[in-house]
Amino acid sequence: MNNIAKNRWQVRVAAGIIFVLGFVSGILALNVYRAWARNSMTPGDRFEEMSQQLQLNEDQKTKVKQIFNDTREQLRALRQEAEPKVIDIRKQADDRLVQVLTPEQWKKFQVLRDDNRQRRPRRPRDN
Secondary structure, three states: OHHHHHHHHHHHHHHHHHHHHHHHHHHHHHHHHHHHHHHOOOHHHHHHHHHHHHOOOHHHHHHHHHHHHHHHHHHHHHHHHHHHHHHHHHHHHHHHHHHHOOHHHHHHHHHHHHHHHHHOOOOOOOO
């Protein structure tokens, strides 16, 4: 009889563990899905979601869209203005690195830098 009671408890514990693992994996899957869905939204979808969460009326939506558009244009102009300076600073850094690194190290550095740039998520440039 003692063996039967022990087996019942083992089955109950195993079922509890399976339940908890299923619950945790469900939560993780939901978080992964939400992150994926958030990243796959278009800017228009994100704006609509935000406007719903903020409960914006039509007048506010129009004004907020205009503010975002103006800001986007100002940032685009700033990036275009700053880009030549950024390129110059990077070239100066490369010139200094060439003086410090061996030719083999320089080649390896360039490969590592290019790999990092390719892995980094890039927003499409607005031109």
